[in-house]
Amino acid sequence: MPAIRPLPEGITRSSQHFAVTFPEVGPLTSDIRAVIFDGGLPESVDLKRWITYIEPVEVGNPIPRCVQHGLGVTSALLFGPLENGKPLRQPFCPVDHVRVLGAEQGADSDLEYMNVLDRILKHLDQNPRKYQFISLSLGPDFSVEDDDVNLWTSSVDQRLSHDQVLAAIAAGNSGEQDAKLLLNRIQPPSDAVNALSVGACDTTKTKWKRASYSSVGPGRSPGFVKPDGVTFGGSDDEPFMVLDASPKPRAVPNQGTSFATPFALSGCIGTKALAGHDLSPLAVRALLIHRAETFSNPRLEVGWGLLLTHPQQIMTCEDHETLVVYQGILPIGQHLRANLPVPTGPISGKILLRATLVIAPDVDPEHPAAYTKGGLEVTFRPNSQKFKKVRAGEKSPLHQKTVPFFSGSKMHKGAEYRLREEGFKWEPCSRHEASMFGKSLFEPCFDIWYHHRDGAAKAENPKPLPYALVVTLSAPKEPDFYNRVVRTYSQILVPVRPKIEIPISNKA
Known part of the structure; x- marks a missing residue:
């Protein structure tokens, strides 16, 4: 029976927990706005400096594990993977977090959780062109099919058919399912042709590979190369550290394409912030794909390759x-x-x-x-x-x-x-x-x-x-x-000059 995707359970190794301190400054720029559709945020963690929290009236009561997932996704977008002993980076832009998961999801035999999709679409339709970036780490828990376009996919695609928005969508965590039955294939709506489909790799080190849980390609045709790429999503050996819902801010280990996706999107947001109006969100997506490298990993597993997450790496070129x-x-x-x-x-x-x-x-x-x-x-x-x-x-x-x-x-x-x-x-x-x-x-x-x-x-x-x-x-x-x-070409080409300064991070 179809259901909403299972949420990552986290990694239970308490020795990896560590305290964190939030930055005392707001976003780098207020000219850009992003939105996260997820499971909500806990009252115990104060992110109001960067986050506007939105709860639709009809969403029902929050579900604790969904709230923890929403906090982890938000943490990944704001700060990237948290590192012990290092200050959290300054978030690139203000973000709206819209809770779309709650006690009412899947009611009345809603096998594909269309009420969750309806909340997403309703918010987007009521706020046209408000957001330049969208992060989505949820969807139905089944693989895409070549001869059928899921309503999640088509509904998202129809709202992305312009150049002023970039949506990053998690490819799914079904990578360890039966490959012969194609159960390990990417999940809707990550097959959307107008979105950036993001899988996960297992480490931030040079020798990386697809994380075993990360869903694989191909997508449908057209839209065959999916996921578009991968970025760090965590593994047993190197978890993706995210915020926990405890009263005192601390980092806890986790893993999943749910976290790789907002991490990849944060690089896109930073690139847009760096370039200002010189680059459209569509151009930023093209840049990210253009810069990706497979490093001999199979394209069916990693798409175009490893997605860069630091804006300066995405935008700059060598002297030659x-x-x-x-x-x-x-x-x-x-x-x-x-x-x-x-x-x-x-x-x-x-x-x-x-x-x-x-x-x-x-x-x-x-x-x-x-x-x-x-x-x-x-x-x-x-x-x-x-x-x-x-x-x-x-x-x-x-x-x-x-x-x-x-x-x-x-x-x-x-x-x-x-x-x-x-x-x-x-x-x-x-x-x-x-x-x-x-x-x-x-x-x-x-x-x-x-x-x-x-x-x-x-x-x-x-x-x-x-x-x-x-x-x-x-x-x-x-x-x-x-x-x-x-x-x-001094009279033809227009150099893209940085509009803001972005600190360099080792994991970006």
């Missing part, structure tokens, strides 16, 4: 590389030409080009195979002076020669994801990298076309499509590559 963000709304019937910043003059050796494209399309839950109504088709033109050779009597081509870049066969080897080329353009998130000689590039660009559909047919009234494209060009043999790009 340049990082460029293109963002906006692509109008109907138009295409985007994204010129890549290659400096004038010779370039020694090879260039590594990595590009990540993320969109926020409308969705159609009645057609799972054609779930995304919008999609982008991308063509890479590496050299503006090279054209396709033609035979005698043929017309000369109007456009430069193209090279495959974003494609199912390029990004997903063999039958690993069984994606058809025709369907790949409907994927909401694409990432690929390729190495090429610097001398082969001259005024390179991506040409991007907007496609739309409705139930696998052409849409009659399509909406403009929000997008974010992140490109990194890395030239290891050019130590002054970044400065060369800045000089060449």
Whole structure:
């Protein structure tokens, strides 16, 4: 029988408990607001400096274990993993905590806990565009299915089909369930195409792997690469330390994707705070995915890889590389030409080009195979002076020669994801990298076309499509590559300058 996901039970090793002291300052910025939907907060812990606590009238009495879960999730978003002997970091922004779990959940044979979903949707609908960031560490306790879009997923997706909000959703803790029956697969609504699906890794150290409990991919197609990535969620050997409900603030050990998710989201919030209005939440999501690395872990287990959690790591680049963000709304019937910043003059050796494209399309839950109504088709033109050779009597081509870049066969080897080329353009998130000689590039660009559909047919009234494209060009043999790009494109590129100062944390 379906139920709400089991909440993490914690790790009962009292020797790991330690006292903590709260910061005596408010959030770093008040220009951003986040919301957590969870089990509530205890009266014994005073977080009013950063948290506005909201209880819907119809939610029923609080459940102690749900309250502890809500406190742990809130602790992870505000402070990250707590460390013994180290001061808690200053929270990035004010947060609303909305209690959606209570004694009334699952009543009247509500097998999928739709009353919990209703509370979430009601609050979002009553507060449109109030939040730039959403943390959700709960949902139904069953795996996603390819031929069915759960109401949790479609309802969330419909409210995220714009570029002004980023929702992080826990992938689930079913990773140790039966793999042959796909019971270890990610759980709704973490298959939402417009959300960041977060799994957990087992340590903050260099040699990490997926935490055994963390649910695995794939997602549905479109939206195949899920979870989008992983970050530290705790393990038996290295717990995720969170606040306890005791009167005197203290840290207790726990583990779960429930805590990895707000931890990952806190890095996104910090990045947005650092960049200000220069980056949309959609661009922040694209940046996070762009920076992720698998370190040879299977993509089915860790998605695009380990998600960075410190804003400065997410935003900065080395002297031999340049990082460029293109963002906006692509109008109907138009295409985007994204010129890549290659400096004038010779370039020694090879260039590594990595590009990540993320969109926020409308969705159609009645057609799972054609779930995304919008999609982008991308063509890479590496050299503006090279054209396709033609035979005698043929017309000369109007456009430069193209090279495959974003494609199912390029990004997903063999039958690993069984994606058809025709369907790949409907994927909401694409990432690929390729190495090429610097001398082969001259005024390179991506040409991007907007496609739309409705139930696998052409849409009659399509909406403009929000997008974010992140490109990194890395030239290891050019130590002054970044400065060369800045000089060449000084009248075109706009540097993203930090709006606030963010202290560096060892675990971020």
